[in-house]
Amino acid sequence: MDTPYTFDLNNPDFIPDRYDNHIRRTLTAMRGQYLDTAAFEAMLAADDQLLYEVYEFHRPHEPGELLHGISIVHPGKVGDEYFMTKGHFHTVLDTSEVYYCLKGEGYMVMETPEGDWAAAELRPGKALYVLPRWAHRSVNTGAGDLVTLFVYPGNAGHDYGTIEQQGFRKLVVERDGRPEIVDNPRWGSKQ
Numbered sequence: 001m002d003t004p005y006t007f008d009l010n011n012p013d014f015i016p017d018r019y020d021n022h023i024r025r026t027l028t029a030m031r032g033q034y035l036d037t038a039a040f041e042a043m044l045a046a047d048d049q050l051l052y053e054v055y056e057f058h059r060p061h062e063p064g065e066l067l068h069g070i071s072i073v074h075p076g077k078v079g080d081e082y083f084m085t086k087g088h089f090h091t092v093l094d095t096s097e098v099y100y101c102l103k104g105e106g107y108m109v110m111e112t113p114e115g116d117w118a119a120a121e122l123r124p125g126k127a128l129y130v131l132p133r134w135a136h137r138s139v140n141t142g143a144g145d146l147v148t149l150f151v152y153p154g155n156a157g158h159d160y161g162t163i164e165q166q167g168f169r170k171l172v173v174e175r176d177g178r179p180e181i182v183d184n185p186r187w188g189s190k191q
């Protein structure tokens with residue numbers, strides 16, 4: 001596309017009326033990430049459920065560009081851990097990201113290579129700035145879809161490998177019917 005463009009999110013599910021790429025991630029993509037591996041394997045054996053979807057626009061992966069799209073995490077849990085995205089550092093660590101929550105409820109769980117962590121609540125109307133160096137993962141703690149709009153620099157890239165290897169320091173689990181942020185007992189070990 002070589003002229004400025006708009007897209008319309010004016011529908012209950014906030015699916016853009018046009019996009020270039022639709023990513024669908026199922027349980028298979030999350031092997032090793034959920035703490036309760038028995039629950040994970042049992043769910044996977046029954047059905048390789050769709051966990052989240054991303055609608056993207058193709059733009060060049062250059063610093064002057066802003067990559068953008070819509071992320072939709074469906075509701076559910078593996079054991080008592082809520083459905084979530086893989087999560088990643090940006091390959092170019094010093095790149096940031098903006099999120100705007102359109103629908104649903106959840107958390108953005110974040111951490112730095114230096115050991116800091118943070119969890120930001122996501123609710124419709126909440127905007128979030130993920131600083132450079134902070135890995136980020138969306139977690140859906142609600143009963144419906146968690147929908148966010150995201151924007152990040154064209155040269156950022158996705159480093160999934162680090163999180164696949166070490167996990168996130170914090171997990172979001174259901175305790176007495178409510179979300180709670182707890183330590184990941186397996187953090188740092190091979191997930």
Ligand code: PA5
Nearest residue numbers: 054071085086087088138150152
């Ligand atoms: O750029 C982002 O951080 C988001 O668009 C995510 O890519 C999206 O939410 C899906 O998560 P992940 O890339 O960790 O699978």
Ligand code: NI
Nearest residue numbers: 090097136152
């Ligand atoms: Ni990102």
